[in-house]
Structure formats: structure tokens, C-alpha cells
Amino acid sequence: METYTLIVLLLAATIRVATPLLLAALAGMFSERAGVVDLGLEGKMLGAAFAAAAVSAVSGSAWLGLGAGILTAVALSLLLGFACVTHRGNQVVAAMAVNIMVSGLGPTLALAWFNLGGQTPQLDGPGQRFLGLVWPWAQTARETPFPGLLYSELLSGHSLVVYFAAALVPAAAWVLYRTRFGLRLRAVGENPLAVDTAGISVTALRYQAMMISGVLCGVAGTYLSVAASSGFVRDMTAGKGYLALAALIFGKWRPYPTLAACLLFAFTDALAVRLQGVALPLVGVIPVQFILALPYVLTVLLLAGFVGKAVAPRAIGVPYAKEK
Amino acid sequence: MSAPKQLPRWADLALLPLVGLAGALLLSGGIIKLLGESPVQALKLMVDGSLGSQEAIGYTLYYATNFMFTGLAVAVAFHAGLFNIGGEGQAYIGGLGAGLVCLWLGSWPFWAVLPVAILAAAGFGAAWAFLPAYLSAKRGSHIVITTIMFNFIAAALMTYLLVNVLIKPGQQSPETREFAANTWMPFAHELLAKVGVAFTATPLNLAFGLALLAAVGVWVFIWHTRWGYELRVVGQNQPAAVYAGISPPRITIVAMLLSGALAGGLGLNELMGSQHRILIDFPGGAGFVGIAVALMGRNHPVGIFLAAVLFGALYQGGSQLTFDMPRINRDMVVVIQGLVILSCGAMENMFRQPLAKLFGKAGGKNDRK
Numbered sequence: 001m002e003t004y005t006l007i008v009l010l011l012a013a014t015i016r017v018a019t020p021l022l023l024a025a026l027a028g029m030f031s032e033r034a035g036v037v038d039l040g041l042e043g044k045m046l047g048a049a050f051a052a053a054a055v056s057a058v059s060g061s062a063w064l065g066l067g068a069g070i071l072t073a074v075a076l077s078l079l080l081g082f083a084c085v086t087h088r089g090n091q092v093v094a095a096m097a098v099n100i101m102v103s104g105l106g107p108t109l110a111l112a113w114f115n116l117g118g119q120t121p122q123l124d125g126p127g128q129r130f131l132g133l134v135w136p137w138a139q140t141a142r143e144t145p146f147p148g149l150l151y152s153e154l155l156s157g158h159s160l161v162v163y164f165a166a167a168l169v170p171a172a173a174w175v176l177y178r179t180r181f182g183l184r185l186r187a188v189g190e191n192p193l194a195v196d197t198a199g200i201s202v203t204a205l206r207y208q209a210m211m212i213s214g215v216l217c218g219v220a221g222t223y224l225s226v227a228a229s230s231g232f233v234r235d236m237t238a239g240k241g242y243l244a245l246a247a248l249i250f251g252k253w254r255p256y257p258t259l260a261a262c263l264l265f266a267f268t269d270a271l272a273v274r275l276q277g278v279a280l281p282l283v284g285v286i287p288v289q290f291i292l293a294l295p296y297v298l299t300v301l302l303l304a305g306f307v308g309k310a311v312a313p314r315a316i317g318v319p320y321a322k323e324k
Numbered sequence: 325m326s327a328p329k330q331l332p333r334w335a336d337l338a339l340l341p342l343v344g345l346a347g348a349l350l351l352s353g354g355i356i357k358l359l360g361e362s363p364v365q366a367l368k369l370m371v372d373g374s375l376g377s378q379e380a381i382g383y384t385l386y387y388a389t390n391f392m393f394t395g396l397a398v399a400v401a402f403h404a405g406l407f408n409i410g411g412e413g414q415a416y417i418g419g420l421g422a423g424l425v426c427l428w429l430g431s432w433p434f435w436a437v438l439p440v441a442i443l444a445a446a447g448f449g450a451a452w453a454f455l456p457a458y459l460s461a462k463r464g465s466h467i468v469i470t471t472i473m474f475n476f477i478a479a480a481l482m483t484y485l486l487v488n489v490l491i492k493p494g495q496q497s498p499e500t501r502e503f504a505a506n507t508w509m510p511f512a513h514e515l516l517a518k519v520g521v522a523f524t525a526t527p528l529n530l531a532f533g534l535a536l537l538a539a540v541g542v543w544v545f546i547w548h549t550r551w552g553y554e555l556r557v558v559g560q561n562q563p564a565a566v567y568a569g570i571s572p573p574r575i576t577i578v579a580m581l582l583s584g585a586l587a588g589g590l591g592l593n594e595l596m597g598s599q600h601r602i603l604i605d606f607p608g609g610a611g612f613v614g615i616a617v618a619l620m621g622r623n624h625p626v627g628i629f630l631a632a633v634l635f636g637a638l639y640q641g642g643s644q645l646t647f648d649m650p651r652i653n654r655d656m657v658v659v660i661q662g663l664v665i666l667s668c669g670a671m672e673n674m675f676r677q678p679l680a681k682l683f684g685k686a687g688g689k690n691d692r693k
Contacts, residue, residue, distance in 0.1 A: 083674075097663070101666065102662070106655075296473040303459065
């Protein structure tokens with residue numbers, strides 16, 4: 001029984017950790033499928049996390065915070081689009097610039113506005129956070145552990161953002177594979193010249209893709225500061241944007257495999273927390289750092305073609321110059 | 325009439341980075357204004373805090389040493405058409421190499437420790453760059469992604485080593501014991517005192533000279549050796565390189581090894597020169613500053629030296645700023661750094677086209693006369 005409870009709690013933690021990863025990875029899927037390298041996920045999430053926490057702290061509304069988070073991430077997306085699509089700048093350089101700028105800007109503004117050493121105030125007022133939604137009878141179900149615990153811990157009790165992220169996977173798959181927009185998006189990432197020849201604007205499509213990426217990064221960032229924790233702290237994304245990118249590559253730029261990769265990476269994270277200092281049979285204590293490094297190692301192995309093969313969109317990272 | 329796309333060489337090398345820098349500083353000034361402080365006053369404080377005294381200059385050049393190593397690292401890879409974002413991880417592991425030498429060879433005289441430490445720093449840094457390089461050259465994986473992943477793997481590895489293996493027994497914070505004093509880099513003020521020049525005590529040390537030597541070495545290598553030539557050919561035109569019998573995979577590995585070795589040099593300055601122990605996250609983002617430095621410095625050692633001093637001044641001046649302007653902290657420097665990368669790197673074309681137009685017009689007038 002003890003093991004069962006432990007596993008259920010582990011899986012519940014996995015879901016919570018996977019949510020921002022999944023949102024960011026799906027964000028990256030749209031821009032990368034349109035041919036724009038999205039290393040800026042990290043910066044966009046961090047910017048949104050700060051804006052959401054700041055606005056929620058001042059206004060007392062988590063929803064206004066969400067709006068501010070989305071606006072900030074979209075604005076950063078547009079900045080990246082301006083640099084990379086309009087002025088055909090190097091996408092990697094631009095994204096690194098945004099990531100570095102945001103990592104400094106958040107604490108700077110927080111210090112100036114709230115004077116709390118680069119953090120935003122604790123969000124503890126009513127309605128300032130997206131708290132877990134407790135489903136009907138979740139408390140009662142807990143009393144009969146199997147299958148009640150599955151219901152009360154795994155299905156119930158997560159914040160709205162978690163359910164949104166889960167619903168987003170089939171939605172993204174539908175947009176990408178079943179709509180005209182999705183077809184064009186995929187085409188512009190493979191062969192922009194063909195799209196241009198068909199009379200469709202490459203620039204407009206790439207901007208649209210990046211704005212979708214901005215919206216989803218905005219939700220992901222908001223989740224970090226307003227749902228999963230109560231306020232913004234310095235560098236709170238802690239590489240989650242890059243991890244999401246790794247998950248996207250691991251999922252071969254497809255929605256469902258990306259979901260699986262996010263869950264796998266989140267599981268290793270949740271497991272690392274659980275296994276801290278626990279001696280396992282045969283192997284003894286596994287250092288936490290090794291488990292935490294696992295997603296990165298797996299991604300490197302995948303990219304090297306040792307576990308399956310990840311084929312990137314063909315035109316990724318190449319600015320499109322329309323001939324005059 | 326269309327404007328010529330080519331800028332004069334001097335404008336491309338000097339004017340464009342300066343215009344980009346001016347743009348970034350203007351934006352930063354706007355942000356400082358937004359925070360309710362005076363940008364002019366801030367600039368004055370920063371210039372004074374970074375260049376106004378011997379102590380300020382010492383600190384500025386000490387920071388610049390780190391940025392020269394990482395900037396050169398990024399530049400060498402750039403010349404081969406590779407984007408090495410892994411400078412942070414390579415510097416971290418390179419520092420481990422230098423640190424281990426200092427811990428083990430504590431009884432050796434300094435002149436014997438120094439070459440071993442340099443080799444270890446370069447060797448460890450290069451080793452950390454080797455796998456991404458090999459995977460890129462032989463298995464076609466994307467070097468940007470792999471080097472990012474290796475940054476995280478390096479961070480995990482170093483945390484493990486410092487927490488579980490190298491930590492000084494009976495101590496809470498994950499740090500090694502202090503290196504024996506004979507393995508420390510001589511400080512600049514000590515060296516200057518020997519020739520009779522008085523200089524305030526600062527962390528500036530011999531590693532600054534090593535960084536200058538590395539810059540000269542890179543210049544010789546890139547522009548005056550056969551390998552450097554091959555490296556530039558691969559970077560500029562891969563089909564031409566293949567046609568000329570140059571092997572791009574081999575050059576990729578050579579360039580990345582050299583890049584990693586240069587990044588490893590950071591440990592000589594930071595650990596042997598100042599901290600005198602191995603500690604968590606000692607590169608402190610210098611690997612990423614290297615990107616800005618290489619972009620601003622146009623991947624040329626002279627430019628990299630100037631850009632590194634500029635960023636050293638930003639770091640030192642920025643930390644002074646926090647004393648006098650309580651509403652601004654060191655993070656503002658990170659913002660400026662990001663803006664410089666944005667305007668000198670990504671937005672380059674935005675400035676290039678109007679400039680080219682301007683030069684085109686001026687040229688046209690002269691022709692008519």
C-alpha cells in the first residue's frame with residue numbers, strides 16, 4: 001500500500017512538473033515547424049513569469065496576471081520576429097540576447113517596483129493565484145485508496161493551467177495536421193520558397209507562428225510564478241525553456257511524442273526529488289545530479305542518432321530572403 | 325538606383341559595432357530613466373567606477389580577462405562557421421582541470437605548476453568540447469543544441485563532484501579546500517612592485533597576460549597558419565573547402581577543441597588568480613558574455629580585447645552603481661549585455677542597410693564631381 005501511495009504521488013508530481021515543459025515545448029513546436037529556431041523559450045517564459053506575478057500582486061487578480069504574462073511573451077516573440085524574420089538576423093544570437101536581457105530585466109524591475117531584492121511580493125491574497133481545482137467527491141474518494149487515490153491525486157487537485165495544457169496537445173495536433181494553416185506552417189518550415197511561389201507570405205506565417213509561441217510561453221511562465229509557486233524569483237525558469245526544447249527534439253517535433261518526452265523528463269525530475277539520499281537495492285544511492293542530467297544526456301544521444309533519429313524541419317534556422 | 329550592399333571595411337569593422345553599442349546604451353539609458361534614476365548620472369558613475377582609479381582599473385581588467393578567454397573561444401568557432409554556446413560548460417570543466425592541478429601539486433614551485441595548470445585547463449575545456457564537436461562532425465547533430473545540453477551536464481557533474489567528492493571535509497558549502505599559496509597566480513600589484521611600480525591591490529593577476537598571449541596566438545593561428553586558413557574556408561564556403569580537399573568534419577573538431585581550450589582559460593584567472601578554490605558556478609555567465617564580446621569584437625583578437633575591456637568596465641562599473649543608486653542592481657549589467665548582443669548581433673542588418681545607403685549617397689556625389 002505504501003508503494004502504491006508513493007507511486008501515485010510521484011505521478012502527480014510528474015504532471016505538475018510536466019505542465020510548463022509541455023506548454024513551452026508546444027510553443028516551440030509552432031515556431032520551429034515554421035522554420036524559426038526557438039531558443040528564446042527560456043526568456044519568453046521568464047519574462048511572462050515576472051509580468052504575471054507583478055500584475056497579479058498589484059491587481060490582486062491571477063487572470064490579469066495571465067493576461068500580462070501572455071502580452072509580455074508575445075511582445076518578446078515580436079521582438080524576435082523583428083530581428084530574425086524582418087531583418088533576417090541570426091536566430092540563435094537573437095534568442096540568446098533576449099534570454100540574457102530578460103534574465104536581468106526581471107530582477108531589475110522587481111527591485112525598482114517592489115524593493116524586495118529582485119522578487120515580487122508573495123501572492124497570498126484571494127484570487128491572486130491559480131490554485132488546485134478540487135473535483136467533486138475527491139475528499140471522499142481518498143478514503144478508498146484504490147482507485148480513489150488515483151482520482152483524488154492524479155485527476156483532481158491541479159490548477160486550471162494543467163488541464164489547459166493537457167487539452168492543448170490534441171488541439172495542437174489538429175491545427176498542425178488538419179487545418180490549412182497547419183499545412184502552410186509545416187510547408188514554410190520545410191520549403192519556404194514553395195510557399196512563397198504559391199503566393200502566401202512567408203513573413204506573415206512565421207510571425208503568426210511566433211505569436212502562437214508567445215501566447216503559449218506566456219501561459220507557461222504564468223503557471224510557474226502564479227500557479228506552481230507564489231511569486232517571481234530570480235531565474236525561476238532555471239533552464240526549463242532549454243529542457244522544453246530538448247523535449248521537443250526528443251519528440252521529433254510532433255505533438256504526442258513531445259507530450260511523452262515532457263512526461264518522461266518530468267518523471268526523472270520528480271524521481272530525483274524522491275530519491276534524494278535513498279539507497280536502492282543493488283545500486284545503492286544514486287546521486288541526484290545524475291538523474292537530473294538524464295534528460296540532457298538522452299537528448300544528446302538522440303541527436304547523435306543512437307536512439308532513433310530526429311529530423312529537424314528542413315528550413316529551420318535559415319532566414320528567408322525574398323528575391324526582388 | 326539601389327544602394328550598394330557593401331560597406332567600406334573600416335565602417336564594417338568599427339562603425340557598425342559602435343552604432344550597435346550606441347543603440348544598446350541608449351535603450352539601457354531609457355530603462356534606467358524608467359527606473360527613476362538619471363541615465364547621465366549612471367553613466368558618469370559607471371565610467372568613474374570602472375576607470376577612475378587604480379583599483380577600478382584593476383578590477384575592470386580582471387573581469388576583462390575572463391571575457392577575453394570566452395570571447396576568443398566563441399570567435400574561433402565562429403570562424404569555422406560554428407556557434408559554440410558551450411563556453412560556460414567548457415570554462416566550468418576547464419577550471420576543474422586547473423583546480424585539480426593546484427590541489428594536487430601544492431608542493432611544487434609555481435613555475436612548475438603553471439604549465440601543468442595551463443595544459444590541464446585547456447585540456448579539460450577541450451575535452452568537454454570534443455563530444456559535441458565529434459557528434460556534429462560525424463553524426464550530424466546540431467552543435468548549438470548539443471553544446472547547450474553539455475552546459476547543463478557540466479553543471480550537474482560539477483555539483484556532484486563538489487558536493488560529494490571534492491568538498492572540504494567538515495564544511496557546509498560545496499567548495500574545495502584552499503589551494504596552497506605557491507600555486508596562486510601572482511597578482512599584478514605584486515609583479516609591478518618587483519619593478520618598482522606601486523599599484524593598489526586588486527584581483528588582477530598574471531592570467532591577464534596569458535589572455536593577451538592567447539589573443540596573439542589566435543591571431544597567428546587564424547590568419548597565418550595553414551590550419552587557420554582551412555578553418556576560415558570551411559566557415560565561409562563549405563563546398564569550396566571540400567573541393568579544395570579540406571575536410572570539414574576534421575576542421576569542425578579542430579575548431580571546437582581550440583574553442584574549448586580557450587574557454588578553459590577562464591579557470592586560470594578566476595580560480596588560480598582570485599578564488600583560490602573550486603566553487604559552485606564560478607564561470608558566472610562569462611561563457612555567455614563571450615558571445616557578446618565576440619560579436620562586438622568582430623571575431624578579431626584586437627576587437628575582442630577592446631570589447632572584453634568594455635564588458636569588464638560594465639561589470640565593474642555596474643557593481644559600483646549599486647552602491648550609489650539603490651534602485652539599480654547588478655542585474656542591470658545583464659540587461660545591457662543582452663541589449664548589446666541584440667543590437668550588435670541580431671539587429672546588425674537593421675543598422676547596416678541605412679549605413680550602406682548613406683555611404684552609397686556620399687560615394688555617388690563624389691563620382692559626379
